[in-house]
Amino acid sequence: ELSAGARAAAMRLARNLAGVNNATVTEEKGRWEASGDPTEAAMLIAAAKIGLKRDALDAGSPRLAEAPFDSDRKRAAVVRKADAGADVLVNGSPENVLALCTHIAEVDGSRGMTDADRAAIDAANTALASKGLRVLACAARGLPQGEVAATVADPSPASLERDLTFVGLVGLLDPPRAEAREAVAKCKAAGIRVVMITGDQPKTALAIARDLGIANESDAALSGAELTAIDDAALPGRVARTAVYARVTAADKLRIVRAWREQGAVVAMTGDGVNDAPALKGADVGIAMGASGTEVARQASDMVITDDNFASIVAAVEEGRGVYDNIKKSMQFLLGGNAAELLYMGAALMAGLPTPLLPIQILWINLVTDGLPALFLAADPAPPGVMERSPRPRNATFIDRAFVGTMILTAFLTAGVALGVYLYGLKYHDETSARTHAFAALVFAELLRSFGARSETVPIWRMGWRDNAMLLVVVAASFALQLWTHHSETLSSLMKTSTMGWEECIPLMAVSCIPLAVLELVKVLRTTRKERA
Numbered sequence: 001e002l003s004a005g006a007r008a009a010a011m012r013l014a015r016n017l018a019g020v021n022n023a024t025v026t027e028e029k030g031r032w033e034a035s036g037d038p039t040e041a042a043m044l045i046a047a048a049k050i051g052l053k054r055d056a057l058d059a060g061s062p063r064l065a066e067a068p069f070d071s072d073r074k075r076a077a078v079v080r081k082a083d084a085g086a087d088v089l090v091n092g093s094p095e096n097v098l099a100l101c102t103h104i105a106e107v108d109g110s111r112g113m114t115d116a117d118r119a120a121i122d123a124a125n126t127a128l129a130s131k132g133l134r135v136l137a138c139a140a141r142g143l144p145q146g147e148v149a150a151t152v153a154d155p156s157p158a159s160l161e162r163d164l165t166f167v168g169l170v171g172l173l174d175p176p177r178a179e180a181r182e183a184v185a186k187c188k189a190a191g192i193r194v195v196m197i198t199g200d201q202p203k204t205a206l207a208i209a210r211d212l213g214i215a216n217e218s219d220a221a222l223s224g225a226e227l228t229a230i231d232d233a234a235l236p237g238r239v240a241r242t243a244v245y246a247r248v249t250a251a252d253k254l255r256i257v258r259a260w261r262e263q264g265a266v267v268a269m270t271g272d273g274v275n276d277a278p279a280l281k282g283a284d285v286g287i288a289m290g291a292s293g294t295e296v297a298r299q300a301s302d303m304v305i306t307d308d309n310f311a312s313i314v315a316a317v318e319e320g321r322g323v324y325d326n327i328k329k330s331m332q333f334l335l336g337g338n339a340a341e342l343l344y345m346g347a348a349l350m351a352g353l354p355t356p357l358l359p360i361q362i363l364w365i366n367l368v369t370d371g372l373p374a375l376f377l378a379a380d381p382a383p384p385g386v387m388e389r390s391p392r393p394r395n396a397t398f399i400d401r402a403f404v405g406t407m408i409l410t411a412f413l414t415a416g417v418a419l420g421v422y423l424y425g426l427k428y429h430d431e432t433s434a435r436t437h438a439f440a441a442l443v444f445a446e447l448l449r450s451f452g453a454r455s456e457t458v459p460i461w462r463m464g465w466r467d468n469a470m471l472l473v474v475v476a477a478s479f480a481l482q483l484w485t486h487h488s489e490t491l492s493s494l495m496k497t498s499t500m501g502w503e504e505c506i507p508l509m510a511v512s513c514i515p516l517a518v519l520e521l522v523k524v525l526r527t528t529r530k531e532r533a
Contacts, residue, residue, distance in 0.1 A: 084142075094135050094201070128171040129201055191389070202223055224252045239259045287303045444479070457526075
C-alpha cells in the first residue's frame with residue numbers, strides 16, 4: 001500500500017505518461033489491447049494501473065496544444081488545461097529533459113534542483129539503462145491563466161520547454177525476441193557483421209547489444225555527438241571497430257551506411273520510421289518493418305519484413321544462399337552435359353567417324369536426361385553448412401574458376417566414355433548398334449552425374465536423400481524411359497536405335513559410372529586440401 005505522498009507522486013507521473021501520448025488502449029477481461037506506438041501504449045497501461053485512465057484525463061484536463069516529438073529534440077510537450085490555468089507536460093530522453101529542469105517535485109510541491117539532485121537522477125538513469133531499460137524522463141510546468149492563450153497560440157518548443165520541474169523517471173522494458181539471439185549467432189557464423197543503430201541512450205543500447213551477442217563486455221557505444229565530431233575521411237576506420245551506435249539522427253545513420261560501403265561492404269539496413277528512410281535508400285539492401293513501419297520507410301526499402309522479426313531476415317539470407325547454390329549447380333550440370341555432347345560429336349566427326357548422335361537423340365538427351373534432373377537440382381534444400389561460410393565478395397563472378405574446371409573435367413570424362421563405347425561398337429558391331437551403345441552410355445553417365453552435382457564439397461555417400469527424394473524419383477524414371485527405348489521396337493524405331501538386352505545394358509551402366517567416380521574423387525581431394533590449408 002502506497003503512502004499518501006507516494007501515491008500523489010505516482011499520480012503526477014501518471015499524468016505525464018497519459019497526457020503526452022497518442023496511443024490508445026482498451027482493457028477487456030484483464031487483457032490489454034493497444035494501437036499506436038508500442039512505447040506510448042505501455043505508458044498508457046502503466047498510467048491506468050496507477051489509477052489514471054486517459055479518458056478521465058481528457059475529460060477533466062483536455063489537450064490544448066502540443067510540440068510533437070522529433071529526433072533532434074528527443075522530447076515531446078503537451079499543454080493541458082488545469083484548475084488554475086494550464087500544465088505543460090514534457091517527456092523525453094533523460095539528458096535532454098533534465099537539462100531544462102530548474103526544480104524537482106516533492107510531496108507537497110517543488111523546490112530548486114541542486115547538483116546533488118542531478119547526480120542522484122543520473123545515477124538512477126544509469127542503473128535503469130544498465131538493465132537494458134529504455135528510460136524516459138518526465139517533467140512539467142504550470143502556466144498561469146494569463147499566459148495560456150499566448151502559449152496555445154504559439155506552442156513552440158522554446159516557449160513550452162523551459163523552467164521545468166522534474167517529475168520522475170520511467171523504465172520501459174522492450175525485450176528482444178527469443179529467436180533474435182540465435183539469429184545474431186547465425187549471422188556471425190555466416191560472416192555477417194550485425195551492428196545496432198538506435199536512438200536509445202548508450203547504456204541501454206549496450207545492455208541490449210551484449211544480451212544479443214552483438215557487443216562484447218569491452219565494447220563501447222558511439223553516440224551521435226561523438227559521431228558528428230569524426231570527419232568523413234576517418235569514419236570508415238571507426239565504424240569497422242564499432243558495434244553499437246546510440247542517440248543517432250537520420251543524418252548519422254546515413255553517414256554510417258556510407259562509411260561501411262566505402263570499405264567495400266555490402267550493407268543491409270533495417271528501419272521503420274520516417275527518419276530511417278535516407279539510410280534505407282542509401283544501403284545496398286533497405287529492409288523495412290511491415291507491421292510497425294511507416295509507409296515512407298516501406299517505399300524507401302528494397303524488402304519488407306511482414307512480421308518485424310530480425311530472424312526472418314536471417315532466414316531470407318539462408319534461403320537466398322540456397323537458391324544461388326541451386327542455380328549454380330543446375331547451370332553447371334546443364335553446361336557440363338552440353339559440353340560433353342559437343343566434345344563427343346566434334347571428336348568423332350574430326351576423326352572421320354560416322355555421325356555419333358542423331359538430332360532426335362540429342363533432343364531426347366536435352367529434354368529427358370538433362371532437363372528433368374536440372375529442374376529438381378534447382379529445388380534442392382539449402383545444405384546444413386550454408387550459414388557457416390563467409391559471404392561472396394562483391395566482385396565474385398557466377399562462373400568462376402572452379403565452375404569452369406568442373407565443367408571441363410565433366411565434359412572430357414563423359415565424352416571420353418561415350419567415344420570409347422562408340423569406337424568399341426564400331427569395331428565389333430554395326431554403326432547403328434555402336435551409336436545406340438554410345439547414346440545409352442552418354443545418357444546413363446549424365447543421369448548418374450546428377451547425384452554428385454548436388455554439392456561441390458559433400459561426397460554422395462554423405463548426402464541426405466530424404467530432403468530431395470524427387471531427384472531420385474526423376475533419375476529412376478529417366479533410367480526406366482531410357483531402358484524402355486532400348487527394349488521397345490517402336491521406340492527404338494522412333495529414336496533410330498537398335499534394341500538391347502540386359503547383357504548389353506548392365507556393362508554400359510558400369511562404364512557410365514566412371515565420370516561420377518572420378519568427379520567424386522576430385523571433390524574429396526579438393527575439399528581435403530582446403531581443410532588442411
